[in-house]
Amino acid sequence: MAGRIHSIINQIVTKKSNGVKALESTTRSKIIMKGIYPGNYNETSEDDPLIIAKLRDIAFEFQLNDIDFY
Amino acid sequence: MKIQTLYSEVKDVVGCIADIKNKNTITSPAMVLYFSSSIFNPGTVAYEMKHAFPGATTFGCTTAGELVSGLMLKESIVVMIFSREVIEESYGQFVYNISEFNNVAEAFKKLSAKVGQNLSSLPFEKYVGMVLIDGMSAAEEKIMDSIGNLSNISFVGASAGDDMKFKTTHVMLDGEAKNDSALLVLLKPRNGYDIIKSQAFHITNRTLIPTKVDEKNRTVLEFNDKPAIEAYAEANGTTVEKAHLFFPSNPLGLVIEGEPFVRSPQRIEGTSIIFYCQIKKGVMHYLLEPKNIVTTTQDDLNSYLEAPESISGMINFNCIQRTLELEKKEQVESYGNIFKNIPMIGFSTYGEEYLGHINQTSIFLIFR
Numbered sequence: 001m002a003g004r005i006h007s008i009i010n011q012i013v014t015k016k017s018n019g020v021k022a023l024e025s026t027t028r029s030k031i032i033m034k035g036i037y038p039g040n041y042n043e044t045s046e047d048d049p050l051i052i053a054k055l056r057d058i059a060f061e062f063q064l065n066d067i068d069f070y
Numbered sequence: 071m072k073i074q075t076l077y078s079e080v081k082d083v084v085g086c087i088a089d090i091k092n093k094n095t096i097t098s099p100a101m102v103l104y105f106s107s108s109i110f111n112p113g114t115v116a117y118e119m120k121h122a123f124p125g126a127t128t129f130g131c132t133t134a135g136e137l138v139s140g141l142m143l144k145e146s147i148v149v150m151i152f153s154r155e156v157i158e159e160s161y162g163q164f165v166y167n168i169s170e171f172n173n174v175a176e177a178f179k180k181l182s183a184k185v186g187q188n189l190s191s192l193p194f195e196k197y198v199g200m201v202l203i204d205g206m207s208a209a210e211e212k213i214m215d216s217i218g219n220l221s222n223i224s225f226v227g228a229s230a231g232d233d234m235k236f237k238t239t240h241v242m243l244d245g246e247a248k249n250d251s252a253l254l255v256l257l258k259p260r261n262g263y264d265i266i267k268s269q270a271f272h273i274t275n276r277t278l279i280p281t282k283v284d285e286k287n288r289t290v291l292e293f294n295d296k297p298a299i300e301a302y303a304e305a306n307g308t309t310v311e312k313a314h315l316f317f318p319s320n321p322l323g324l325v326i327e328g329e330p331f332v333r334s335p336q337r338i339e340g341t342s343i344i345f346y347c348q349i350k351k352g353v354m355h356y357l358l359e360p361k362n363i364v365t366t367t368q369d370d371l372n373s374y375l376e377a378p379e380s381i382s383g384m385i386n387f388n389c390i391q392r393t394l395e396l397e398k399k400e401q402v403e404s405y406g407n408i409f410k411n412i413p414m415i416g417f418s419t420y421g422e423e424y425l426g427h428i429n430q431t432s433i434f435l436i437f438r
Contacts, residue, residue, distance in 0.1 A: 016222075023194065023222050026425070029326050030218045033426040035350035061219045 003043040008055045008069060013038070016062045034058055071096055072156045073383035073437065075413045077138045077148040083110040084118055090149050091122040099123060100157040101257070103200075103385070104130035104149045104242075105137075105417035108232040112240035112247035115147065120245035123151075127160040129243045129255055131202040134231030134390045135418035140410035142393065142402050144233070148415040156382050156437055159258035161185055162243045164251050168209040174216035177254055185256065189221050198263050198435065199225035200385075203252040205232070205239040205420030208288070210427035211348045213252050218425065225254070226265055226433050228387035228419035239420065259437050261382065266434040267424055268370040269332050270392070271358035273323055276305045283351045288336075289344050297341035305357045314338055318391060321430055322355040330358055334391065334429035346421060346429045363392055364404045367432065371408070374436060378411045385435040386416025392430060393418040 017023035230239035293301035323330025
């Protein structure tokens, strides 16, 4: 499987930013500060379980409950 | 007058604040921000400041040097007095016991109660936060991370100083001074605000990936699977023995949208490097090369410097390492002169806060 990380990051960015474009860049910056570069992942990136676990933590910290991790 | 900047170098704290109060011309200010040398008793500073301006939110911290329009000072108190034309609302809240616990969520609840609604429901573009943190707590990363988790409102600020004694720093709010604490202040500026991040570094193409870290202790054990100091020395084209000489001029940058977020090496321990901020494992960092602080600051603030009348005031959170560099290069006067036509106060900090905890940077909060 591939592309899950890209999809999860996009969901996190959109939901944390409440769909507000101006906040998307800030949210991506916050994710980088937490140790993941969103730009490193696209639709073909391998589904690394360690990165997905880290994204679960980030979604929890951002208090986002409705992210599809699968 | 929308904002007034004042300072006093009177060495007795009561006299110093009385001097400032006597110079003030703004009646019934909304908010009073002050940065105080640690030569003054912080409890007395906080108490006297609240008594001098009882109707205003009064807050600030101790410093490693103070800045006020056109001047870089030592052993003084600098003050920015905000009229109600500039600040519509201001709310302050301490976060306690920060070195041991993470009480940001609790502080946010208290702040929300003061505002009368949940902070997460406030329009992020109408509010801005200031954060001042005990500079000896090493808790900045968790405070900034929690703030970012809980809110979309931008919080900027710095770590308090103690004139380079590195013993105790204080943050102050409405008559009280605390250490092992952070201070959150939520503001609603009436005419908007801007945030500018300025650092005098060029991003090189030499990269270091932390492969073994002790994040909590801000320590990198290995870069690129090599002992940290060896990899850092190699990146700088020098020897392990001389590598520490490159620390002030060649920190690392976490690069976000082409902008470096500076991570400064502090000292060597064995073959590890201890930094002034946490470094995340696996995230690529770029070696930085120095540029001129005075000219980069002028460039970054160009639009404001060309039209000083367009802004009401500016707060400058300026890293102590930048101040030391300016002193070494005898550029203190030139740096001060950048701001001579702008109502500005600031201080030499033990770290800057913007999205996270960063080093060797100036964060400017500008009130339109």
